[in-house]
Amino acid sequence: MSVPRKDQIIGVIGPAGFGGSYLCVELIRRGHAVIGLSRNPESFGTCHGYTPRQLDIESASIEDLARNFSDIDVLVSQYGPHTQGAGALQYMPYIEVVRKLILAVKLTNIKYFVFVGGAGSLLVPTTHECLADHPSFFLSYRQQMAESDAHVRYMEERLGPIGDGLRVYRNARLAVKSGTASSTDLQTIETYEDNIRNNDRASDYIKAGRAALLFFEGNTSFPWTFVSPSPLYRPGARTGSYEITIDHLPLKGERIDKDSILSGRLTGISSADLAMAIVDEIESPKLLHKHWTASADLSNDIAYPCYVTANEI
Numbered sequence: 001m002s003v004p005r006k007d008q009i010i011g012v013i014g015p016a017g018f019g020g021s022y023l024c025v026e027l028i029r030r031g032h033a034v035i036g037l038s039r040n041p042e043s044f045g046t047c048h049g050y051t052p053r054q055l056d057i058e059s060a061s062i063e064d065l066a067r068n069f070s071d072i073d074v075l076v077s078q079y080g081p082h083t084q085g086a087g088a089l090q091y092m093p094y095i096e097v098v099r100k101l102i103l104a105v106k107l108t109n110i111k112y113f114v115f116v117g118g119a120g121s122l123l124v125p126t127t128h129e130c131l132a133d134h135p136s137f138f139l140s141y142r143q144q145m146a147e148s149d150a151h152v153r154y155m156e157e158r159l160g161p162i163g164d165g166l167r168v169y170r171n172a173r174l175a176v177k178s179g180t181a182s183s184t185d186l187q188t189i190e191t192y193e194d195n196i197r198n199n200d201r202a203s204d205y206i207k208a209g210r211a212a213l214l215f216f217e218g219n220t221s222f223p224w225t226f227v228s229p230s231p232l233y234r235p236g237a238r239t240g241s242y243e244i245t246i247d248h249l250p251l252k253g254e255r256i257d258k259d260s261i262l263s264g265r266l267t268g269i270s271s272a273d274l275a276m277a278i279v280d281e282i283e284s285p286k287l288l289h290k291h292w293t294a295s296a297d298l299s300n301d302i303a304y305p306c307y308v309t310a311n312e313i
Helices: 018-029 062-069 091-106 137-146 149-159 161-178 183-199 204-215 271-283
Strands: 009-013 033-038 050-054 074-077 112-116 224-227 232-234 243-246 268-270 291-295
Touching: 009 018, 018 033, 018 271, 062 091, 074 271, 091 112, 091 204, 112 271, 137 149, 137 161, 137 183, 137 232, 149 161, 149 232, 161 183, 224 271, 232 271, 268 271, 268 291, 271 291
Parallel strands: 009 033, 009 074, 033 050, 074 112, 112 224, 224 291, 232 268
Antiparallel strands: 243 291
């Protein structure tokens, strides 16, 4: 496939959302012309190199989508319920949108379709399970999120009550670490973790993101790459460095056993670093027809905003 040039047009579905806004900033800073496609693309702001194009991805027909994509060279989909929580969009509507996007892309001359999915489709090393199906994922995920003040702040800003509960859980865990835990703290941890074990399962949205990969795998009828952000994906600094892994979830440290393989070992990446990885792939494609993830250093635990705007450029 040809390498996109700086004079080509990059379309971003969801330009004002969490991942999409950081991606637009990265693209425009590198000199790319960006068309933002969503119901409210103007909320990203105004700057040279950015053109808002109002489009309701969910209600548009395949023909409407193709018409709006007709002048775009590279299309990046950051489509998802980024401001409403993981359960806001159900299984079938999500799958239907992905199906329409692919069919619309195939009606155009788009040179590369970059689809940003979820971490749930990543395979756990040494097993045949994907992350969304692994029995210890959700507990490990909440425990590691609670280790980071920046991640808890992100959850509070983006998800409201879910983030508030995570803050209480984090404070109780910190009290245990400092040796000052009360009986209330211990009960908070027990109740929170029991609830995760008994009730926290893959939502319809996570399952839909996992299933969406099946539209792509083995399909060479259009030029695509499928990006699954690593699990501890949050706003953060642009470190300028990341690692790419194909299909599998990269894990930190040494494996202990099958049941605890994820405990304390989940990796992540900042929205700024993932944006850099995606733009690097757009500028120099190496992962055509691949499902991949990127992970990076998250030791900087300073909270960053969920969404950025053209003012950041």
